[in-house]
Amino acid sequence: MGGLMTIGNDPGRERTHGGGGASAYLARRLIADARHSADLAALTEGASRRWPGRLLAETRFHLAAMVNAIELAIAVAIADPQVRAVxxxxxxxxxxxxxxxxxGLxxxxxxxxxxxxxxxxxxxxQADVMRPRxxxxxxxxxxxxxxxxxxLAAxxxxxxxxxxxxxxxxxxxPDLPAEPFHDLAWSVAALLVRGCEQAADPAVAKAIAQATESVVAHHDEGQGAIALARRFARGVPAAARPALAIAALADARLLPFAALAECETGLPVEPAIEALLEADETARHALFRLMAVDDATAFRAAELLAPFTGAAADGDEALARFVESYRLYDRAxxxxxLAGETKPRxxxxxxxxxGHPR
Amino acid sequence: MTAPPVQALLDAEGRIVSAAEPLLALQRQAGGAEDGLLAIPALAALVHLARRLAIPISRAVEVADGAADIDMWVEVRPMEEGFALAILDWQTRRPHEPAGTAEGQAGWAWQVDAHLRFQAVEADAATLGHEPPHAGDLLTAYLQLDTGTAEADFAMPLIEALALRAPFSGQIARLRADGAVLYQLSGEPLTDPSGVLTGYRGHALRIEGPTDDSATSVPDASLFSPALAQRLDQALRQPIGRIIAHASTISGQHEGPLRQDYADYAADIAAAGRHLMALVDDLADLQAIERPDFATLREEVDLADVARRAAGLLKVRAGARQIRIQAPALDERLPVRAEYRRVLQILVNLIGNAVRYSPPESMVWVRVDEENGRARAIVADQGAGIDPADHERIFERFERLGRSGDGGSGLGLYLSRRLARAMGGDVTLESAPGQGARFTLDLPICSPG
Incomplete structure (x- = not known):
């Protein structure tokens, strides 16, 4: 995939923050933000899923900040000082x-x-503004x-x-699960190799590859937030899980909710989060029913999730329809x-x- | 303090059966009868939803009230024959166009509580060119209110407006951190439904003014000039934070293996960075505390809960040295009148010291009790103890009793005592060599009602 639309200044200049005063720094930052946003928006144009602005902004930030961390880790792990200097x-x-x-990487x-x-x-x-002060x-x-x-505190x-x-x-x-971490680390490595091409030294690519291998090998997905959510959920007595899951949902904390749902239903955390964000409400209905979510909490959750599911466009009418159809959606x-979702992919x-129904 | 909710009862059709006056006033303004269907559109929509779904519904709502807007949190609960409506957190906002705002001039919005403590600021350091105020900072500690020109007859519009609960404009204020920065403030009072002042919301407009050297040379009782303190904060905190983050990532080898000597160097850098950051924090606190107008909040705080939290925060550090911290039991409560974050800061300092100076595999006890109408939190350790001759000296600034290299700044106990005294309490010590130390935080108890 070729380069996407870019806006503004030379990226090399924005890396030097010295001089120019606060307003110049701010302008550089705004331009960088706008450009990155435009690029990611273009990237997701062809995606079947909807990417509201808030998700784009968050994704942009997480991607950028984790790429920065991985780049640093790879550079530090390069054993050859000459390659590291390059x-x-x-x-x-x-x-x-x-x-x-x-x-496209x-x-x-x-x-x-x-x-x-x-x-x-x-x-x-926004958790703090979603309840009375x-x-x-x-x-x-x-x-x-x-x-x-x-x-839970961890x-x-x-x-x-x-x-x-x-x-x-x-x-x-970058407390990512192993697969996305692997993907992102090698994306960064590829970019670094490309960036160092002018050095015309085959040792550079080899050293970057070795450093990336070691970074990937030492990544511990068990320290990430998803793993911590699972650890929390597994430690909770089964009888306490539904109440905790409902409270987590009311508090807009999707990770503990999804982890508790995983313990209760066997649906892994990430598909459970995906189910909450699906444009089609069936997955949300099913997950809420399996977790015995009451109607009032289902309404609140639908309201919280509306910006991501697309329901926000239809306002309260969409929320009311969601709850009414939820009432008709029984445990069977x-x-x-769930049986469809937990089949091997x-x-x-x-x-x-x-042509068999999923 | 949170205002009591504004309540109403509605019948099954959504007609008002009874309602508090502020809600009735809104109903009248919306063209509805006092016993008619709820006419305030945002509230009526919620009632409609609650009726349609027969579930309790709550959400933040914004309602127009003449020229003002009201932010509120509304709960609608279906009952046997109708609905209970409760409005919490009623905040009136009056849109304000500051006088003399020329197009293109830079300004920022602010909101303070009734004690003139900042609650919200719509600006950042990059926009302002200086550090913005933080939530909880006193407006008068951040800005020095000025009488403006001599012919203004020492007018202080903000102070006069505060006394009258009235809007104001034209208040000249000088940034304390940099006397060359002048603002013109204007604002509108915020009230709760019963008309009680809850704060001000307004606009700060940057203005050019004659340089007044005297304003920048106001004697300051603090250790550093405000400008130096601000520069310390700006120049040190962010880079040190990054150094710590990066060095921790490297030393933890989170992202891959590393030669052990490099990992060790990174760990040393991270440790030194944390020490520096703690010192910057302490110095910033010192700067704040030594201002003549330093004050703490007085809120109801559960001392036992704060003690448990402080102990929890230090559990990992204690565990690394096989030191056990015994915190107050989960069911213990001891309400005191103090500022939550300051109490936590004091207890973290006291427990942190106990952990730092206790031998491995020892115990640190954290207890709370009430004595003679005062609340006390006691932190006791099994360390080497402190000679009675040093009991007062240890509370002095930068006093380390000859110890160094243990990560302390020599300010913790000084700050703790100053903070405790600002809250109407004290920190005291009982100890003798070889008998451990027992620090007591004493605070005014929160009497019922």
Whole structure:
């Protein structure tokens, strides 16, 4: 895929923040933001899923900040000082700027993961304004044994890392699951190799590859927020899960909800989050029914998720229709939906090919 | 303090059965009868939804009230024969066009509470060219209110308006951190439904003015000039934060293996960075505390809960040295009148010191109790103890009792005591060599009602 539309200044100039005063710095930052946004918007033009502006902004930030962190990690892991000097000469934030020109490097699976991550973060950012001031979150009102309370606190800290101030030149811990991390790390590596081509030294590509291999090999997905959410959910007694899941939903915390849903239904965390964001409400109905979500919480969740599901365009009417159809969606239908979702993906694909309902 | 909710009862059709006056006033303004169908569109829509779905519904709503807007949180709950409506967090906002705002002139919006503490600021450092105020900062600590020109007869529009609960404009204010920066403030009062002042919302317009050297040379009781403190904050905090983040990433080898000597260097950098950051934090606190107008909030705080949280925050650090922290039991409560974050800061400091100076595999006890109508949090350790001759000296600025290299700045206990005293309490020490130390945070108890 060729380079996409770019706006504004030379990317090399924006890496040097010295001089020019605050307004020049701000202008550079705004231009960089606008360009990155435009590039990602173009990238997702062909996608079947809807990408509202908030998701684009969040995705842009997560992608940029994690690319910055991975670029740094690869550079540090390069053993040969001469090669490291070549890479460092590209300047800070090289990969982030370069990925705008090569967005095709990002696989659809990685983009889908980033989209889910962005939705989780976007909801967390507004959690405080989604209840009256001074009212504690619903999860706080549920007594937990110390190990579960600690696990929930650890998860909350990891979630906070996802909604850090949105600065494109900041670094964010790339606490991704293994596959998307692998994808992103090799995308960064490819960009660095491309950037160092002028050095015309075959040792450079080899050293970057070795450094990336070591970065990928040492990535521990168990330290990420998704893993922490699973750890929390698995530590919770089964009887307490539905109440906690409903409280998590009311608090707009999709990770603990999805992890609790995974324990209850066997549907993995990421498909559970995807189900919450689907434009088609069936998946949400099914997941809510399986988790025994009451009508009022279902309404609230539909309202919270409306900007991402597309329901926001139809306002309250869409929310009311959602709850009314939810009432008609019984557990048998939900179980049937779940059976379809938890089939091996290959089997589901083959069944679809021969016209069998999923 | 949160205002009581504005409540109403509606019948099954959505007609008002009874309602508090502020809601009735809105109903009349919307052209509805006091016993008629709810005529305020946003509220009527919620009632309609609650009736259609027969579920409780709550959400933030914005309602027009003449020239003003009201932000509110509304809950509609279906009952046997009708609906209960409750409005929480009623905030009136009056749109304000500041006088003399020329097109193209830079300005920023602000909102303060009734004590003139900033609640919201629509500006950032890059736009302003200086650090914006933070939530909780006193407007008068951030800006020095000026009488403007001599012929203005020492007018202080903001202060006069505050007394009258009236709008104001033309208040000249000078940025304390940089006396050359002048603003013209204007604002409108915010009230709750009962008319009680809840704060001001307004606009700050940057203006050019004659340089008044005297304003920048106002004697300041603090350790540093405000400008230096601000420069410390701006120049150090962000780069140090990045150094810590990057060094931690590298030393933790989160992103891949690394030669051990490099990882160790990075760990040293991260540790030194954290030490520097703690020092910057302490110095910033010191700067704030030593201002003559420093004050703390007085809110109801559960001392036992804060003690448990502080202990929880230090659990990992204590665990690394096999030190156990025994926090107050989960069911303990002890309400005090103090500022939450300051109490937490003090207890983190006291427990942090206890962990730092306790031998491995020892215990740190954190207890709360009430004595003679005062609340106390006690942090006791099994460390080497402190000679009674040093009991007061240890609360002095930069006093380390000859210790160094342990990550402390020598400001923690000084700050803790100053903060406790600002909240009407104190921090005291009982200790003797070889007998551990027992620090007591004393605070005014929160009496019922």
């Amino acid at each position: 890479v460092e000469a590209l300047g800070p934030g090289y990969a982030r700027n370069a990925i705008e020109r090569e967005p 990002l696989s659809p699976d990685l983009l889908a993961h980033l989209r889910r991550r962005a939705a989780v973060a976007a909801l967390l950012r 001074g009212t504690p979150p619903a999860l706080v009102g549920i007594a937990l044994e110390p190990p579960q309370a600690d696990a 998860l909350a800290m990891a979630e906070q890392g996802w909604c850090a101030p949105m600065l494109l030149d900041a670094a964010m811990r 239908l939900a179980t049937q939906w 290959a089997l589901a694909d083959k069944l679809a090919l021969i």
